[in-house]
Amino acid sequence: xxxxxxxxxxxxxxxxxxALSLLKSFYRPAENIKKVVVNDVKKQNYSSKIKNDxxxxxxxxxxxxxxxxxxxxxxxxxxxxxxxxxxIERNEAxxxxxGKILK
Amino acid sequence: MxxxxxxxxxxxxxxxxxxxxxxxxxxxFKSGAVVQLSRNIDQNRLALLAQSANAEVVxxxxxxxxxxxxxxxxxxxxxxxxxxxxxxxxxxxYVIFDDFIPEKTLEIAQEAGYPLxxxxxAVLNVNRKAPFKSISAYNAYVDLxxxxxxxxxxxxxxxxxxxxxxxxxxxxxxYLDKYVLFVKNYSPDLNNPHRRIVIEGIANSxxxxxxxxxxxxxxxxxxxxxxxxxxxxxxxxxxxxDGFKEIFKISELQQFSDKAEKVLFYSGEKVxxxxxxxxxxxxxxxxxxxxxxxxxxxxxxxAANEIATKPDKNLVGSDLNAHxxxxxxxxxxxxxxxxxxxxxxxxxxxxxxxxxxxxxxxQCKGFVQILNNCIMNxxxxxxxxxxENVWKIYDKERPNIPDPQNWVNAQSYRGLxxxxxxxxxxxxxxxxxxxxxxxxxxxPERYRVGRMLSLFGEDNKTNVLVEGPVFMRFFKIAFLDExxxxxxxxxxxxxxxxxxKKQINPEPVPMPTVRLDEDKSFLNTxxxxxxxxxxxxxxxYMMSCAIDTLSVNALIGTNVKFYDGDGKSKALNPITTPxxxxxxxxxxxxxxxxxxxxxxxxxxxxxxxxxxxSSDFLKSRVAEYDGKKTLFIDGIMFIESxxxxxxxxxxxxxxxxxxxxxxxxxxxxxQRCRNEIQTGDSLRxxxxxxxxxxxxxxxxxxxxxxxxxxxxxGSDLSSQGSLVFNGQSQVKxxxxxxxxxxxxxDAGSYGLKKDGKLIVQHDPFIYEPAAKIGGKxxxxxxxxxxxxxxxFAINAGGKSF
Numbered sequence: 001x002x003x004x005x006x007x008x009x010x011x012x013x014x015x016x017x018x019a020l021s022l023l024k025s026f027y028r029p030a031e032n033i034k035k036v037v038v039n040d041v042k043k044q045n046y047s048s049k050i051k052n053d054x055x056x057x058x059x060x061x062x063x064x065x066x067x068x069x070x071x072x073x074x075x076x077x078x079x080x081x082x083x084x085x086x087x088i089e090r091n092e093a094x095x096x097x098x099g100k101i102l103k
Numbered sequence: 104m105x106x107x108x109x110x111x112x113x114x115x116x117x118x119x120x121x122x123x124x125x126x127x128x129x130x131x132f133k134s135g136a137v138v139q140l141s142r143n144i145d146q147n148r149l150a151l152l153a154q155s156a157n158a159e160v161v162x163x164x165x166x167x168x169x170x171x172x173x174x175x176x177x178x179x180x181x182x183x184x185x186x187x188x189x190x191x192x193x194x195x196x197y198v199i200f201d202d203f204i205p206e207k208t209l210e211i212a213q214e215a216g217y218p219l220x221x222x223x224x225a226v227l228n229v230n231r232k233a234p235f236k237s238i239s240a241y242n243a244y245v246d247l248x249x250x251x252x253x254x255x256x257x258x259x260x261x262x263x264x265x266x267x268x269x270x271x272x273x274x275x276x277x278y279l280d281k282y283v284l285f286v287k288n289y290s291p292d293l294n295n296p297h298r299r300i301v302i303e304g305i306a307n308s309x310x311x312x313x314x315x316x317x318x319x320x321x322x323x324x325x326x327x328x329x330x331x332x333x334x335x336x337x338x339x340x341x342x343x344x345d346g347f348k349e350i351f352k353i354s355e356l357q358q359f360s361d362k363a364e365k366v367l368f369y370s371g372e373k374v375x376x377x378x379x380x381x382x383x384x385x386x387x388x389x390x391x392x393x394x395x396x397x398x399x400x401x402x403x404x405x406a407a408n409e410i411a412t413k414p415d416k417n418l419v420g421s422d423l424n425a426h427x428x429x430x431x432x433x434x435x436x437x438x439x440x441x442x443x444x445x446x447x448x449x450x451x452x453x454x455x456x457x458x459x460x461x462x463x464x465x466q467c468k469g470f471v472q473i474l475n476n477c478i479m480n481x482x483x484x485x486x487x488x489x490x491e492n493v494w495k496i497y498d499k500e501r502p503n504i505p506d507p508q509n510w511v512n513a514q515s516y517r518g519l520x521x522x523x524x525x526x527x528x529x530x531x532x533x534x535x536x537x538x539x540x541x542x543x544x545x546x547p548e549r550y551r552v553g554r555m556l557s558l559f560g561e562d563n564k565t566n567v568l569v570e571g572p573v574f575m576r577f578f579k580i581a582f583l584d585e586x587x588x589x590x591x592x593x594x595x596x597x598x599x600x601x602x603x604k605k606q607i608n609p610e611p612v613p614m615p616t617v618r619l620d621e622d623k624s625f626l627n628t629x630x631x632x633x634x635x636x637x638x639x640x641x642x643x644y645m646m647s648c649a650i651d652t653l654s655v656n657a658l659i660g661t662n663v664k665f666y667d668g669d670g671k672s673k674a675l676n677p678i679t680t681p682x683x684x685x686x687x688x689x690x691x692x693x694x695x696x697x698x699x700x701x702x703x704x705x706x707x708x709x710x711x712x713x714x715x716x717s718s719d720f721l722k723s724r725v726a727e728y729d730g731k732k733t734l735f736i737d738g739i740m741f742i743e744s745x746x747x748x749x750x751x752x753x754x755x756x757x758x759x760x761x762x763x764x765x766x767x768x769x770x771x772x773x774q775r776c777r778n779e780i781q782t783g784d785s786l787r788x789x790x791x792x793x794x795x796x797x798x799x800x801x802x803x804x805x806x807x808x809x810x811x812x813x814x815x816x817g818s819d820l821s822s823q824g825s826l827v828f829n830g831q832s833q834v835k836x837x838x839x840x841x842x843x844x845x846x847x848x849d850a851g852s853y854g855l856k857k858d859g860k861l862i863v864q865h866d867p868f869i870y871e872p873a874a875k876i877g878g879k880x881x882x883x884x885x886x887x888x889x890x891x892x893x894x895f896a897i898n899a900g901g902k903s904f
Contacts (some may be wrong), residue, residue, distance in 0.1 A: 004904045008114050015118045067780070070313045070867050071875040076883070077187075079276045081236040082690040083704055091704040092233065092814060095764055095791075098707050099743045102715040 145260045146409065148898055149251040152219055153214055153264035156205040156249035160223050161888060163203075164245065169758065171783070175199060179886045180270055182229045182241050194229035194243075201904055205249070218254035224904050226532075227270070233706035235725075239274035240247050240709035240739075241851050244893065248903060250471065263898040269889035271711045271738055275787070275872055277759065278690075279703055279810065279841055283313040283567060286845035287699050287812070288823065289322045294335045294553035296496045298847035298855040301557040303495065303864040304567040310664040310672040313865040314559060316688045317571040321820065321844070324628040326539070327546035329451075333576040333651050335490040336554035336658065338368070340563050345660030346678055350639050350653070351487070359486055364510045367486035368577065369636050375481035375583060379631030381645070383474065385624055387465040391583075391612045392477055396470040397423065399592065399605060399640060403449035404430040412873045417812035420461040427454050445603035449592065458473075469592055476590050476608055477583075484515075485581035485634065485642075487650065490552040491576055493519050500857065501848055505552065515611040516695050518647025518713075525734035531615035532649070536563075538618075545618065549649070558655070561862075566659045570685040575658060576651040578607035583612035584847075614646045639678050654682035668692060682874040702812045704791050705762050711738035711887040717745035717766060728756055733776050736761070737787055738887040745789075748774060755807075762788040771800040773807055780877035785868045786838075795826045795842075802833030809870045810841040820844055832859035838866045 081090075108618040116442040127139075128576070167175040178199040185191050201224040212219035212826045224247070229723040231242035245268050246833035249292065259541045273363040279285065283304050292298060304313030322330040338356065340349045357367040386392065394417075401417040417425050434447045441448040449469055458464035464470035490496060507520030507530060520530035527534050536549040552789025555575075560565055581604035587608045617626050626646035633841050635642040640653050656677035677684055707713075715721040720742050724735050734749065736757035754776035768790055775784045786807040788795075811824025823843035828834060830852040847861060850856040854863060867876055872883035 004110065010351045011114055011120055015122065019122060028904050067867055067876050068878075070306065070308065072308055072871050073873050073875075075281075075666060075670055076153045076239065076274065076873070077277050077670060078237055079278050079280065080276070080666070080668060080691055082278060082688075082696045083235060083237050084694070084696055085700060087235055087704065088700065088702060088814065089240070093205065094707050098713065098741070099764060102713055 110725075120700060135447055142260065146252050146899055149219075149253060149260060149262035150264060152208055152217075152221060153249035153251040153262050153897075156208045156223050156251065156670075157247045157264055157266050158224060159205040159207050160203065160247050160249070164199075164225065164268075164305070165888050168888060169882065171782075171882050173772075176886075177884070178227060179270070180524070180884055181227075181607070182243070182272060182687055183239070183274060183884065186232070186239075187867065191390065192229075192232040192241075194227065196225040197229075199225040199227055199245070213301075217710060218518045219499075220252040220254040221249065222260040223249045226659060228282045229272070231708065233709050235704050235706055237278060237704060238706050238709070238886050239276070240706055241272040241273055242708055243269065243270040244840075245270050245888070248895075250902060250904065261900055261902060263901060263903060265894070265896045265898070265903075266892045267894035268891075269893055271709050271887040271889075273709055273738055273887075274855055274883055275785070275885055277703060279701065280808070280839070280871070281314050282316055282841060283870075284845075284846045284863055285316045285698075285701070285839075286840075287318040287701070287816075288314075288320045289318070289330075289332065289548070289552055290845050291501065292558050292847040293317065293332060294551055295848055296488075296491075296554040297500055297857050299557060299860050300847060301862040302563055302567055303560040303862065304565045305865045305870050306868050307392065307566050310666045311871070312663065312665050313565075313567045313870065314665075314689070315567050316571045316698055317569065317573050319572050319697050319862055320816075321818075322545050324366060324543055325546040325548070326541050326543040329546070329903075330569070331548075331572045331574055331651075333549065333574050333649070334558075334655050336575050336577050337489050337554045339491075340541070340554070340557065340559075341658055342561065343563060343660045346658040349661055349678060350637055350657060350740070352637075354747075357486065359484060359515070364492070365479060366488050366492035366510075368488060371484070371634070371636055372584075373483045373485075374635065374680040376478055376481050377632075378483070378645075379627050380628065383478065384465065385628065386474060386478075387463065387470075389477075391614055392470070392474050392610045393464060395473050395607050395609045396464055396467065399469060399473070399607075400427065400449055400453045403427075404605075406445075406446040407431060407434050408448055417583075424454055424457065424461055425453075445498070445592065448659070449603070458892060466811075472590060472592060473607060473609075476607065476724075477587055479614075480586045480588050481583045482586070483581065483645065484584050485579055485647075487577055488581050489577055491554055493580070494552055501551065504529055504550070511580070515584065516580050517613040518580050518582060518615050519578060521613065521615065524616070531647070535616045535618050535621075540620070542582050555655075559658070562621070567661075568662065568663060568665050568684070568687050569655050570683075572683050572686055573655045574651050574682055575653050575655040576649050578649050580647045580649070581614040581645060582647075583614070585609060585611045586603065601693040616646050616648050616651075619644075635776075646724075652682060653682045654680065657682075668669050668694065675775060699816060702791075702814050703762075705739055705760070705789075707741065707743065709739065710741045710762075710880045711759070712740045712743060714740070714742045715744070717742050717747040717763065720761075722745065728754070728776055732778065733771075734786075738885045741812050742766075745794075750800075755786050756784065758783060758785050760789060761795060762789050763791065764877065765792045767796050769796045769798050770805060770809075771798040772803055773805045775806055779868055780879050783868065783872065783881045785866070785872065787869070790824055794821075794824055797829050797834060799829065801831050802835065803831055804835045804837065806837045806866070808838040808841070812841060813843055816843065826861075827853050828855045828859070828861070830856055832856040833862075834860070835862040835864065837864050838869050839863065 116778055146746040166176055167173040168179055169178050182194045203223040204222055205223055226246045229241050229243040233240040247266050250263045283302055289379050319330050351368040356365045357370040358365045397417050397419055404426045431447055431450045432445055434579045439447050441451050452468050462477055494507055496505050499505050511520050519532040522528050536546045538545055559565055589604055589606050591602045591604050606720055619627050627644055629643045633641050652792045655676055659677050661676045661678055663677055669692055731754050732752050734752050734755040736755055736759040738759045740761050744764045746766045747763050747768045750769045750771045754774055756776050777784055788807055789810040792813055796810055797803055813823045817823050825842050825844050867874055872881055874881055
């Protein structure tokens with residue numbers, strides 16, 4: 001009788017294994033997952049590009065830097081605007097207020 | 104056996120039956136709760152992935168917002184283009200992109216085997232412009248949408264996540280960027296030969312030229328109405344400048360005579376008798392002429408007293424008078440008188456006509472005869488030279504008065520520097536301006552002679568345009584030259600009596616400096632004709648003096664192009680333009696803001712980060728990069744107070760401005776950690792109430808714009824912004840320097856070491872951040888994306904794009 005009991009248990013185990021194997025084999029991911037297409041801009045890895053341009057620098061004051069020929073654009077209009085005392089006072093008042101908030 | 108088979112069949116059927124029940128149960132469950140569960144799971148997954156997509160978009164915006172040529176970067180800069188072309192100050196619903204596929208998020212989904220269909224949209228809204236005219240900055244926000252779908256056949260599940268980020272868009276350019284050096288207050292060290300300031304402007308290109316403002320705020324209390332800055336030109340430094348060549352027109356240094364030093368920019372002579380506006384009586388006290396007359400009277404009285412050997416020293420004053428009377432008595436006892444004795448006649452002339460306690464010979468006929476002879480024979484000789492050839496400027500440090508050069512101790516050349524009691528052992532030039540008037544020293548700035556700061560770089564080739572009350576200075580040494588002649592003296596006016604032929608050789612007459620407001624003499628009487636050999640400056644006085652009426656910009660030459668205060672390209676001739684070229688700092692027509700009020704405002708609403716303390720700033724912004732402690736800069740960052748100690752941070756990353764409202768900044772070496780041509784990295788540090796204090800690293804290189812303009816400006820130096828050297832010997836700033844005052848030699852050890860040097864090189868990335876440098880177009884703008892979400896929403900099922 002003991003032998004039969006074990007045969008039953010073994011049979012159930014085999015059947016469950018078989019069933020689970022069938023389930024697993026029938027399962028597969030959806031076929032229509034899109035291949036990711038990313039445009040050129042998105043592919044650019046700027047951080048690595050910048051890192052490649054890094055250079056080790058000497059801490060000591062070096063020669064006067066020479067950047068070669070430089071082309072300047074027309075200056076922006078706001079770079080000729082000098083603030084008068086009214087604007088300066090107003091800015092100062094805003095800063096005092098901001099300072100109180102921050103503190 | 105049959106029993107056993109039946110049992111096995113029973114078991115198999117039982118198992119099959121159990122499987123059938125399981126399949127049926129599962130099928131039922133899936134169609135109900137499982138469907139519901141799977142939807143929830145899908146929605147959660149999609150929401151998570153959509154948020155991931157938005158995070159990816161934020162990262163993408165951050166990395167590309169300040170990267171030239173990217174679509175994202177261009178999109179953020181649309182507002183500046185719009186504003187400059189149409190004047191519109193806001194930009195609404197500007198779609199940066201609406202079909203962005205977040206690569207990393209999709210990869211995550213793919214790895215998990217999840218069928219994801221996702222796209223993102225970013226919309227920019229610019230809602231505010233900074234209200235200050237010197238600031239071009241905007242407040243904006245960017246709305247991010249990530250729309251995620253479960254892909255594949257079957258039910259479509261859509262989740263859309265929205266979030267909002269604040270954006271600060273700034274144009275970092277400012278009018279102060281155009282200055283390589285801006286010093287509001289008077290500085291006594293601009294001619295300091297021991298602690299030099301070297302200015303290296305940008306390479307001139309059309310109207311693009313670095314500017315320097317040197318102000319006279321807090322000028323020393325003085326009686327002089329002219330509170331100017333005079334910079335001493337130097338032949339070695341400036342002889343190659345076009346302006347120098349044009350003004351002095353020399354190929355090599357000149358000399359007064361073959362035996363004299365070759366030190367003069369020009370050497371000339373005039374016939375004295377041709378001078379007009381001066382009168383004979385102004386020369387009655389000329390020592391040289393008086394000595395000749397005294398010598399004559401001594402000779403006559405010695406002869407009368409029958410003294411054969413001439414004493415070493417001539418008698419003067421009452422002694423001479425008594426000697427003459429004694430001699431006359433002796434001659435009279437021998438029957439001689441003025442009709443037959445020249446000696447008697449000379450002595451009698453002296454005794455009868457000498458005045459003012461024997462010091463005024465103007466009534467003495469013999470003296471007048473000698474003076475007239477001098478007037479006919481004198482040659483006025485003069486030459487122009489720099490301070491270094493008059494004084495030993497390197498031997499003593501300020502505030503000591505430099506000793507004269509050996510060659511100027513000769514009688515002829517003493518006009519500027521004669522060390523005698525008459526000039527309080529300071530020399531006529533220094534003495535003239537240290538003498539008091541109305542209880543005040545006349546002007547101590549005028550006597551600080553030396554060698555001007557190197558405005559044109561170490562090789563003196565790069566021009567800068569100087570603003571403020573700044574003049575160039577050089578010196579004139581003048582004298583009446585010696586001559587030899589024979590006079591006949593002793594006869595009466597009718598020609599009777601004994602005639603004495605006498606050779607005279609008046610010693611050279613130096614022309615000491617006096618002030619123009621002192622009692623008039625031939626030295627400070629304006630002549631009727633100009634002595635100057637040049638049409639560019641005037642010289643109307645006989646005295647040795649400083650020629651200090653030309654603008655320092657005259658050294659540039661006859662033409663300089665620049666942008667005027669209205670932003671228009673202009674050209675001028677700095678030699679002929681009345682000095683100073685620009686009394687005030689350049690600004691728009693009609694603005695008229697004094698340079699002492701110049702400052703950099705920041706618009707607090709476009710500030711990217713606010714820190715109550717400098718320590719908070721350092722905690723937040725300092726991290727390791729490439730194994731080095733690095734300061735990460737992101738736009739305009741405001742710190743309310745606290746001393747900012749950057750002394751152990753030697754690198755920075757990014758672009759922006761640190762604005763410290765109250766506190767000093769300790770700084771040593773500070774450099775970009777990335778290539779500036781590729782990245783456009785630049786740093787500006789602005790202190791509203793504080794000094795830059797250099798730390799003990801020598802030499803020092805700082806790649807930054809350093810500004811310390813105190814507001815409100817204090818009434819004394821201790822409450823104003825400066826660069827404190829703390830005994831450094833070599834300091835180089837690649838950027839620019841904007842301070843209230845700049846003393847390279849200071850009390851204690853605050854100044855530069857002796858023979859130290861401060862080099863300020865104008866960084867083109869500061870001068871014009873929009874320039875094309877190293878073949879790469881640079882970007883003057885900076886975009887900061889806020890670190891926190893200011894709005895967040897999830898929409899299940901709906902689609903907004």
